[in-house]
Amino acid sequence: xxxxxxxxxxxxxxxxxxLIAAHQKLAKEQGSPAPRPPKGAKEIFWLKVFAPxxxxxxxxxxxxxxxxxxxSHRQTWAAPPRSQGPAV
Amino acid sequence: xxxxxxxxxxxxxxxxxxxxxxxxxxxxxxxxxxxNEDVAYSPCGIPYVHGGExxxxxxxxxxxxxxxxxxxxxxxxxxxxxxxxxxxxxxTVAGEGAVAYDQLIIATGWNYADxxxxxxxxxxxxxxxxxxxxxEWDKVISETKSxxxxxxGPLGLEMVTALAHRGVETxxxxxxxxxxxxxxxxxxxxxxxxxxxxxGVHLHFNTTLEAFLxxxxxxxxxxxxxGGEIAAxxxxxSTHKTPENSLAKAAGIKLGSTGAIIVDERMxxxxxxxxxAGDVVEIPHGLTRTPLxxxxxxxxxxxxxxxxxxxxxxxxxxxxxxxxxxTPAGKWVIGGASFGEATATALxxxxxxxxxxxxxxxxxYPGVQPVRVKLLAEPGTLRLIGAQMVGGGEGIKERAxxxxxxxxxxxxxxxLSTMENVYSPAIGALNxxxxxAATNGVAESKKKA
Ligand SMILES: Cc1cc2nc3c(=O)[nH]c(=O)nc-3n(C[C@H](O)[C@H](O)[C@H](O)COP(=O)(O)OP(=O)(O)OC[C@H]3O[C@@H](n4cnc5c(N)ncnc54)[C@H](O)[C@@H]3O)c2cc1C
Numbered sequence: 347x348x349x350x351x352x353x354x355x356x357x358x359x360x361x362x363x364x365l366i367a368a369h370q371k372l373a374k375e376q377g378s379p380a381p382r383p384p385k386g387a388k389e390i391f392w393l394k395v396f397a398p399x400x401x402x403x404x405x406x407x408x409x410x411x412x413x414x415x416x417x418s419h420r421q422t423w424a425a426p427p428r429s430q431g432p433a434v
Numbered sequence: 435x436x437x438x439x440x441x442x443x444x445x446x447x448x449x450x451x452x453x454x455x456x457x458x459x460x461x462x463x464x465x466x467x468x469x470n471e472d473v474a475y476s477p478c479g480i481p482y483v484h485g486g487e488x489x490x491x492x493x494x495x496x497x498x499x500x501x502x503x504x505x506x507x508x509x510x511x512x513x514x515x516x517x518x519x520x521x522x523x524x525x526t527v528a529g530e531g532a533v534a535y536d537q538l539i540i541a542t543g544w545n546y547a548d549x550x551x552x553x554x555x556x557x558x559x560x561x562x563x564x565x566x567x568x569x570e571w572d573k574v575i576s577e578t579k580s581x582x583x584x585x586x587g588p589l590g591l592e593m594v595t596a597l598a599h600r601g602v603e604t605x606x607x608x609x610x611x612x613x614x615x616x617x618x619x620x621x622x623x624x625x626x627x628x629x630x631x632x633x634g635v636h637l638h639f640n641t642t643l644e645a646f647l648x649x650x651x652x653x654x655x656x657x658x659x660x661g662g663e664i665a666a667x668x669x670x671x672s673t674h675k676t677p678e679n680s681l682a683k684a685a686g687i688k689l690g691s692t693g694a695i696i697v698d699e700r701m702x703x704x705x706x707x708x709x710x711a712g713d714v715v716e717i718p719h720g721l722t723r724t725p726l727x728x729x730x731x732x733x734x735x736x737x738x739x740x741x742x743x744x745x746x747x748x749x750x751x752x753x754x755x756x757x758x759x760x761t762p763a764g765k766w767v768i769g770g771a772s773f774g775e776a777t778a779t780a781l782x783x784x785x786x787x788x789x790x791x792x793x794x795x796x797x798x799y800p801g802v803q804p805v806r807v808k809l810l811a812e813p814g815t816l817r818l819i820g821a822q823m824v825g826g827g828e829g830i831k832e833r834a835x836x837x838x839x840x841x842x843x844x845x846x847x848x849x850l851s852t853m854e855n856v857y858s859p860a861i862g863a864l865n866x867x868x869x870x871a872a873t874n875g876v877a878e879s880k881k882k883a
Contacts (some may be wrong), residue, residue: 357691361780367619368779369611369620378612378620382640401782408782409722417690417725419718421698426720427843 353415363392364400436461439745440525440533440679442515444468445449445477446731447712447738451539454742454750462746465508466502467527471566473502473509478731480568481589484575485596489651491569518685520705537707537745540682540695541738544713544728547673549584553646558654560670562589574668578602581656582666584643586613590672591626591763597670598633605636605664607657612639617672619774619808622824629764638664666798675728677714692716692727697760699751701741709745711737720754720842721772721819722781729757758838760823760831767830770822771838778810778820785810785819788847788875792867794828796859803828807871809837809847816847816879833868847875 366381370393373380377423384393400408439455441448444466455464466473474497482488502509510527517526518540524532546561548554560571575581580603583594590606591614597604606613612620615626627637638661645658646669656665677694688696694716700774701709712734716725733755743750760769778785787810794803803826810820821837823830840850850872856862 349768351689352689354689354693364780365616365776366610368776369615371779372620372776373611376621376843379626379639381611399632403782405784412722412724415691416696417692417718418696418698418716419700419723419725420692423699423718424751426754 357415359392360400362394362430363389363397367393368399369396436463437536437747438463438465438534439539439543439742440535440536441466441539441742442518442525443539443543443712443714444470444473444509444511445541445543445712446734447541447543447714447741448539450711450735451541451711451742451745452502452738453505453750454744455737455746456505456507456742457749458743458746460506464507465533465634466507466527467513467515468509468511469514470564471511473511474498475565476577476731477563480562480565481592481596483568484562484572484593485599487599491565491572494565512593515681518681518687518708519790520685520687520708523707526607535707537709539741539745540703540708540710540714540739541686541712541734541741542678542681542714543734544675545678546671547676549643549646549671549673551643551645553648553654556646556648556652556654558666558668559646560668562593562670563671566584575600575602578668580666581605581608581668581670582664583670584657585671585673585675586610587616588614588759588761590670591761591851593670593672594630594635595633595762595764598630598635602668603634603636605637605638605666606630607641607643607661607664607729609642609661610639613637613763614768615776617774617777618768618770619776619788619822621863622770622774622806622808622822623763625824626763626766626768629766633764651656673861675713677716677727679714682710682714690716690725690727692725694725694727699753700744700749701752702744703739707745709741711741717752718754719772720752720756722783724781726755726757729755731761733757753842756838756842758765758834760834761770762827765826766824767827768822768824769830770820771834772820773810774808774820774822775810783819786813786816786847786875786879787811788873788878790867790870790874792870793863794826795861795863796857797863799859801828802863805833805867806827807867809835809850809868809871811847811875811879813879813882816876818847818850819847829862837868847872847879851876
């Protein structure tokens with residue numbers, strides 16, 4: 347049983363529909379298979395309103411919004427390793 | 435009195451945890467509860483027994499029950515934990531009542547997402563997971579004429595290939611436009627799909643499951659889809675993984691947006707003296723920091739070791755993940771690290787692409803196989819951010835492992851285009867495909883600049 351709540355709902359819907367929007371974009375650019383066209387109010391909202399709005403926001407802002415959601419990323423994690431000087 | 439660590443779960447994370455606790459504190463009492471009849475078998479091998487590549491299920495058992503007795507780990511088989519009380523520091527165990535712990539590790543794993551359509555109670559719906567059930571289902575497969583695999587996730591890929599190898603008329607239905615679309619790119623999957631068609635698999639993409647249809651005996655006879663009815667004696671459900679979070683949720687332990695348990699780098703949860711590991715937790719991606727759930731058995735095992743070490747009084751940190759992955763699919767092997775074009779596009783992350791079609795060993799050496807590499811890099815810095823590959827098999831896994839490290843350590847396309855590589859006709863080509871892809875990526879970025 348997966349978690350519910352607002353953030354669970356937002357995450358699963360945005361992930362799902364942003365991927366469909368990405369498949370649409372790749373299909374246009376590369377001629378890969380396209381997803382089926384959206385059907386019904388819910389799909390139309392996520393694909394015609396949410397995805398294009400998300401797309402115009404700059405990555406730093408989108409990233410900030412994602413980081414503001416509750417999750418493991420907000421706990422303590424070691425910083426990514428940085429390249430070191432020469433070994434010898 | 436020795437400290438008592440209770441572990442809920444006997445999968446990769448639970449057993450990794452048990453080993454971690456014992457390594458940190460050999461005197462600790464370690465009790466593992468599992469609903470299954472067995473621990474220490476590799477579920478990952480099940481599709482390959484079904485496909486006939488591995489001759490029997492016995493080979494998937496990695497250690498006997500005695501091995502855990504000898505290691506001082508008390509495993510309670512077929513025993514469900516029904517509740518956790520983090521204030522009283524007890525768990526409720528079916529048939530045992532309240533059991534006290536000093537430290538608790540939750541490693542309850544994952545379930546397939548509920549397909550959420552009518553007919554879910556019919557027999558003939560196979561959720562590939564438990565080895566004893568797999569042994570029974572293998573006999574069913576021997577008598578199966580036609581099967582439908584629901585969704586082309588990683589396990590779906592393996593089961594489609596396995597059923598086709600067993601000579602079953604196999605249909606794959608998936609709501610996406612191509613296979614493994616939630617993580618892989620369409621150009622990587624194209625050769626896989628072609629090879630399935632060669633094997634006689636019927637592919638139904640952009641097709642939604644609507645119902646399982648049964649006969650008078652309550653056994654599945656077909657699936658109803660958005661594209662019509664498909665007859666089948668067997669349906670394999672390989673929907674995405676969801677975290678088995680019900681105990682944690684009821685105990686008030688904090689869950690993240692994936693529905694999985696929130697942990698820190700020491701695998702500590704929000705509750706005192708409670709750790710968690712495996713597919714029931716979420717781990718941040720090393721680049722985007724977006725938490726991910728439902729990684730792989732190797733991730734689960736390493737997280738278990740971390741949770742166990744810390745619960746046992748040691749000190750060990752797990753890191754954000756770059757997710758090297760790979761699997762055979764059809765006649766190919768696919769793999770990658772971090773993310774591909776589809777995911778980067780979905781997240782709106784800009785990238786420069788470097789691609790190459792190369793070979794796995796010298797062109798003239800028998801057994802040479804194709805290797806296609808696609809690298810994604812951050813525009814400007816050309817720091818590697820993702821990779822995907824498809825090839826005949828040779829070296830795909832090693833390249834995925836290497837590229838995940840390359841991303842983790844911030845290597846750039848410049849670094850990769852000048853990297854050293856092994857050239858020995860039988861095992862490596864003069865032009866390493868990663869080097870060629872990176873060189874092409876550098877050239878591509880100059881064109882765009
Ligand atoms: C068919 C198949 C193929 C796979 N292939 C691969 C592969 O190729 N590569 C790879 O890396 N991984 C693979 N995996 C592993 C997998 O995908 C997971 O990542 C891994 O199983 C996660 O381990 P875990 O310990 O977190 O959870 P699980 O393996 O799900 O273990 C959960 C444990 O918790 C127990 N449990 C749950 N709830 C309770 C409760 N209330 N009381 C008592 N016990 C409970 C269960 O009995 C079980 O022992 C495969 C798995 C399967 C099933």
